[in-house]
Each structure stands twice: as structure tokens, then as C-alpha cells.
Amino acid sequence: MYIKRLQPEDGEYYRILRLEALRNNPEAFSSSFEEEKGNSVEFYQNRLKSTLSYTFGAYKENELIGVVSLVCEDKLKIRHRANIFAMYVSEEGRGKGVGRKLMSEAINQAKCIRNIEQLYLTVVSSNEPAKNLYASLGFEIIGEDKKALKVGNTYYDEDLMVLYLT
Template sequence: MDIRLLESSDAKSYWDLRLEALKNNPEAFSSSYEEAIKRDSPVETVLKNLSSEGTFTFGAFNDKELIGVVTLVQESTSKLHHRANIFAMYVSSKFRGLGVGKALISAVINHAKSIETIEKINLEVITTNDTARNLYTKMGFKTYGLEERALKIKNEYYDSEYMVLFLKR
């Protein structure tokens, strides 16, 4: 397995994996599969996001196949520039349980540590996603809040847990 920052040539693979994520785990993302497939020029949007300043998307590869992703976004305003957020974490179901998620989160944490201004990383996870919550806890993230009924899919609600990892105190 290889972990690296995604490049423009990875945009189509990223989009395909994103659609898989939205289809297979709709409760884990605020975007829906139905909305995603209606987007105009989604691969071009991914290309733009991959080159956005302060945005770092890592991919896990099995040979040349993209099997997992995670994005770190540093806040851009001066008062929030010490914060970064993790978004869009996903590992393809057939590669779960093999340490892919841990490798991706480790890559993000190490990258954030290499940016002098980042002092903490925030993330949000659905409370029913025990695998992800356990991974984040093992990686040092601590819960600091809970949002009840954060997502509503059809007539089912999902709560979100907010977690933080302090890189510097």
C-alpha cells in the first residue's frame, strides 16, 4: 500500500471512489449520491479542489488502484489559521480492516505537523460509525461535542461527534 498526496491525474479515480462512498455509506457524508451524480463537471471540480491552497487530499493505493482517501483543509482566515479540518475520509469496503484508515490518518497528522501554523485538527464523525470513532480515538483525537440529529436521511436521524487532536499546546 502506498499513501501520497493526490495529483491532478488522480481526479477521475477520486470522483469514482467518492461516488462509491456516497452510495455505500450515505450516513457518513453530508452530500448525497443523488445530488453528486447531478453535478456539472464533477471531475473538473475535483481538479480545482486538489490544487486549492491549504487543501491536502491523501490517497491510499493498492498497486495503482485508489482504495482510500482523506482531505485535510487548513482554515484560511487569520483568526482560524491555526486550525485544520479532516473531511471526506473513506476506505473502500473490500480494503477495510487492513490498516488503510490508520495509514491515511497518520499521513494527515504528519502533514499537519509539518505546517508550522497548524496547532490542532478537528473532525466530525457519525456516532454510529464505531470503527471510525475507535480509529480516531486510538490516533489521539478527543471528543469535545455532540450534535444530535446532525443528519437526516429519509426519516432516520444521525448524531455527529466532534473530535479534536491538539498538535501544539
Template sequence: MEIRRLNPEDAVLYKALRLEALQNHPEAFGSDYEAEKDRPVDRYATRFQSEQAATFGAFHEAQLVGVVTVVCSELDKMRHRANLFAMYVTPSIRKQQVGQQLVQEALRALEERPWIEQVHLSVVRTNEAAKALYRSLGFESYAIEPRALKIDDTYHDEELMWYRF
């Protein structure tokens, strides 16, 4: 398994995995399949060049099988914070610690920015596997955001977690 930061050349693979994630687990993401299916690949490629964000990918046999993104705040008063977003591992490769490796790589990258003191994330409250993963890496829960997402007539609460360096 190769874990590395994605670059613009990975945009096509990323988009395909992102759309898979949005179809398989719409409750886990703020965006949705309809909003992203027609998004140009160049938009992802540009995002991969950002100094404020980094997306890490897990590759198995040249296929992108997992991703996670970290975004650092640009605001002076929030410069000490980063956010972890868009975590996804394709079902066929789950339970092989790919998610753990992705988050660990993202945290290592953030450690290179000594001004980053903490990392925040939100996870749908019913996703016990993801919450267990984050807790195993040192994230702690600090709040529940009720009805954070609404899909059709169903609401989903999100658990807010943070990690302190």
C-alpha cells in the same frame, strides 16, 4: 500500499471512489450521491491544487482504495485549526490499517505547517470503527451534535473530535 497526496490526474479515480462512499454510507457524509454524481471531474482536479486543502489517497495495485481530506482555515482567527473530512476506505481493503495510514499522512502534512495547532473532525455517532481509529491516533471527543444529518426521515448524530499537536 502507497499513500500519497492526490493530484489533478487522480480526479477520475477519486470521483469513482467518492461516489462509492456516498452510496455505501450516506449517513457518513454531508454531501450525497445525487448532488455529486453529475459534478464535473474538473472540479475535483481543481480542488487537488488548493493550498488550503489536501486530499490523500491509498493505492493498492494501482487502484485508489481510500481517501481523506484536510482543509486549513483561511480566517485569521481560525488559522490555527484544520479540519479532517471525507474519510473513506473501500470495504474490500478495510481492517488492513489503511485508514490509520491515511490519517497519519494527513497529520504529518499538517505538522509541516507550524501554525496549525489542532485538527477537528465529525463522525457519525454510530460508527464505532471510525471512532476507535481516531481515538487510537490521539483524537478526543468533545461534543455530540444531535440530528446533524437527516436522510429521508432518519436523523444521525455526529460526534465531534479534535487532535492537538
């Protein structure tokens, strides 16, 4: 297994895994499968071209089995912050350290970006494995957003977590 920063040419693999994530874990993302299923490969290629974001992929042989995105803020007053988005590991990669390696790569990238002092993420409050992973990497819960997401008729609370880099 290896980690690499995804490039536009990885757009098709990213699209496939992204749609799997939205289908399998709709409670974990603010986007939905229904909203993204019609997006073209070019849409994802353009996302991977962004100068304000870094998307890392975990590969087992030539198969993309996990992703995470680090997105930097560009407004003057919050340029010291970045966000972790779209964290997902496929079933076959879970429990094998893939999520930890992806998160470590994103954190290390953030440390290399001038002025980034804080990393933020949100996680469904009931997702104990993810919360434990983030806490083990130094993230701490700083707030809770009640009924943050609604999937069908079910509401999900989210915890806001932060990692202070300085």
C-alpha cells in the same frame, strides 16, 4: 499498498471513489450522491488543486481504495486549525490498516504546516470503528451534534473530535 497526495490528474479516480463513498455510506458525509453525481472530473481536479487542502489516497497496485482530506482554515482567528474531511476506505481496504495510514499521513502533513495546532473532525456517533481509530491516534470527543444529518427519514448524531498538536 501506498499513500500519496492526490494531484489533479487523479481526479477521475477520486471521483469514482467519492461517488462510491456517498452511495455506500450516505450517513457518513454531509454531501449526497444525488448532489455530486453530476459533478465533472474537472470539478474534482479543481478540488485537488486547492492550496488550502491536501487530499491523500491509498492505492492498492493502481486502484484507489481510500481517501482523506486535510483542509486548513484561512481566516485570521482560526488559522491555527485544520479539519479532516471525506475520510473513506472501500470495503476491500477495511480492517487492513488503510484508514490508519491515511489518517497518519494527514496528521503528519498538519504537523508540517506552520501554525496548525488543532485538527478537527466529525464522525457519526454510532460509527464505533471510526471513533476507535481516531481515539487511538489521539483525537478526543469534545461535543455531540444531535440529529446532525438526515438521510431520508433517519437522523444521525455526530461527535466532534479534536487532536491537539501542541
